Amino acid sequence: MKLGMLTGGGDCPGLNAVIRAVVRKAIGSYGDTVIGIRNGWKGLLNDELTELKLSTVSGILPRGGTILGTSRTNPIGKPEMMQTILDNIKRHELDAVIAIGGDDTLRVCNELHQRGAKVVGVPKTIDNDIAETDYTFGFNTAVQIVTEAIDRLHTTAESHHRIIVVEVMGRHTGWIAVMSGLAGGADAILVPEHPYDVDHLCGILKKRHETKPFSIVVVAEGALEKGQDEPVVQSHKLDEFGHVHLGGVGSVLARQIEERTGIQTRVTMLGYIQRGGSPTAYDRILGTRFGVRAVEAVHEGEFGRMVALKGEKLELVPLQKAIREPKKVDLELMKVAEVFYG
Numbered sequence: 001m002k003l004g005m006l007t008g009g010g011d012c013p014g015l016n017a018v019i020r021a022v023v024r025k026a027i028g029s030y031g032d033t034v035i036g037i038r039n040g041w042k043g044l045l046n047d048e049l050t051e052l053k054l055s056t057v058s059g060i061l062p063r064g065g066t067i068l069g070t071s072r073t074n075p076i077g078k079p080e081m082m083q084t085i086l087d088n089i090k091r092h093e094l095d096a097v098i099a100i101g102g103d104d105t106l107r108v109c110n111e112l113h114q115r116g117a118k119v120v121g122v123p124k125t126i127d128n129d130i131a132e133t134d135y136t137f138g139f140n141t142a143v144q145i146v147t148e149a150i151d152r153l154h155t156t157a158e159s160h161h162r163i164i165v166v167e168v169m170g171r172h173t174g175w176i177a178v179m180s181g182l183a184g185g186a187d188a189i190l191v192p193e194h195p196y197d198v199d200h201l202c203g204i205l206k207k208r209h210e211t212k213p214f215s216i217v218v219v220a221e222g223a224l225e226k227g228q229d230e231p232v233v234q235s236h237k238l239d240e241f242g243h244v245h246l247g248g249v250g251s252v253l254a255r256q257i258e259e260r261t262g263i264q265t266r267v268t269m270l271g272y273i274q275r276g277g278s279p280t281a282y283d284r285i286l287g288t289r290f291g292v293r294a295v296e297a298v299h300e301g302e303f304g305r306m307v308a309l310k311g312e313k314l315e316l317v318p319l320q321k322a323i324r325e326p327k328k329v330d331l332e333l334m335k336v337a338e339v340f341y342g
Contacts, residue, residue, distance in 0.1 A: 001026075002033045003298060004094040005052070007066040008040035008073075008105035012124050013279035014137035014287035015066040018100050020057040021291025027054060030299060035094060040101070041108055042073035044085045049092060061284055064277045074104065076111055089117060096298045100124050102136075103323055106306060110319040113304040120297045121306035121319050122290045126275050128175040129326040132317040133308035137287040142169070142274045143179045149270055150184030150216055161213040163205060163257055163265040167250030169274050170220030171231075172326040176274070181218040182337055188215070189337050190253075192222035192231070193328050198253070202260040208342040209263060217257070219250055247271070289314060 005022055007015050019036075026032035036056075038048035060067055075081035089097060096118040099109040102125040109121045123130040126142035146168050157164045166186075168176045174191020181189035187208060190196045205215050222231045232249040250267040258265040279287070286309065293307045293314045305316040 001030065001095040001298065002035060002093055003295070004035045004037050004044075004049070004089065004092070004097040005068070006037035006040055006043060006097070006099055006101075007068050007070045007124070008099065008101035008108070009070060009124070010072075010102070010126075010275060011065045011070055012126055012138035012275055013064045013141035013277065014283035015068075015100060015124060016057075016060040016063045017137070017279060017284045017287030018122055018124075018291040018294075019052070019067060020060050021288040022098060022295055023052050023054065023057045025292045025295040030295070032295075035092065036068050037097070039069040040071040040073055040105065041075055041085065042071040043069075044088050044097075045073065045075070045081060047088065047092075061288075062278050064279065072104070074108065076108055082111065082115065085112065086115060086117060096120065096303065098122060098294045098298065102127075103130055103326070106130070106319055107323050110304070110323055113319060118298075118303045119319075120294050120303060121322070122294050123306055123308065123322065126176065127170055127173060129173040129328075130322060131324060131327045132306065132322040133327075134311065135286065135309050137283040137290065138275065138279070139175065140282040140286075141277070141280045142176050143183065144280055145274050145277070146176060146180035146218075146270060147183040149268070149273075150180060150186060150218065153216060153268060154185070154214075157214040157216060160264070163215045163217065163254075163261070163263050165217045165219060165250045165254045165257070165265065165267040167219050167221055167247070167267060167269040169270075171222045174220040174223065174329050177218045177220040177223075178329050178333055178337055182333075182340075184216065184218070185340065186216045186218040186337075188217045188341050189334075190217070190219040190223040191329055191334070192220055192224060194334065195224045195226040195228065197226050198256050198260065202257055204342045205257065205263070206261050209261075217253070219253055221247055221249055223249055
């Protein structure tokens with residue numbers, strides 16, 4: 001078989017582990033030819049294709065990012081672009097396409113499947129918000145990076161008797177905030193799933209400062225204050241999937257806290273640091289397992305499906321179910337975090 005493979009959306013630690021696994025499994029077990037599609041769906045529009053060999057993927061397992069490049073090109077709602085992609089899949093004689101990406105990439109994958117394309121999806125996002133899978137690769141690395149940052153910020157917060165607000169990624173869900181906040185011993189964690197009350201938060205922080213003169217507050221970029229309809233944004237300019245550029249809630253929150261408590265408050269926005277660098281061992285292994293299973297799915301004819309982790313086992317789930325809505329943070333997990341507030 002001749003397999004196409006692409007990576008779409010934001011970069012993510014572990015992408016190269018998937019790429020390597022697909023190539024090794026496809027060539028080693030089935031004698032397939034693997035064609036790398038550069039820069040996401042844009043590569044299928046512009047004929048940016050290259051053959052991937054065993055030598056191509058040698059040594060890429062510990063590397064962050066993606067050797068194929070990526071983009072946020074969105075052909076949904078543009079019939080001429082969708083048709084071009086379908087035509088190019090046929091013209092390049094690709095028997096199937098493995099698409100590695102988050103909900104936006106997987107939505108395109110599903111649209112192509114509905115139009116007859118043979119596609120298999122692999123879930124990728126550091127936000128861990130894709131439905132139907134317990135974890136996505138990249139998430140573990142992001143949590144580790146944020147936890148290390150919180151550990152470092154504790155020492156400066158304590159030395160200067162400050163409150164430090166740490167803003168992390170999480171547009172629709174607060175998985176990174178909750179997990180890293182728990183691991184890093186945060187004194188409050190704010191997530192998009194549960195609008196926060198600034199006065200209540202400040203009450204917690206003031207009480208804590210009666211005995212410990214420093215605090216760490218972790219806030220996801222998509223978190224909303226009660227009564228607020230839209231998250232804080234850096235820019236209202238939309239990307240191709242209609243998303244605004246979030247960021248800045250940490251600065252707004254820091255000002256509110258300092259005004260209400262009188263305690264010196266600073267903010268740290270970790271930004272793209274969270275998705276950069278070498279993946280953890282867990283993400284390398286999960287990405288490898290996903291890549292191998294995706295190739296098997298192709299040879300089993302399981303198209304229109306996504307590889308998913310359920311407990312410790314991998315399953316194939318319909319793309320339509322996976323893209324229905326984001327996977328929200330479990331309320332029980334928030335209750336555990338709240339035990340350590342203040």
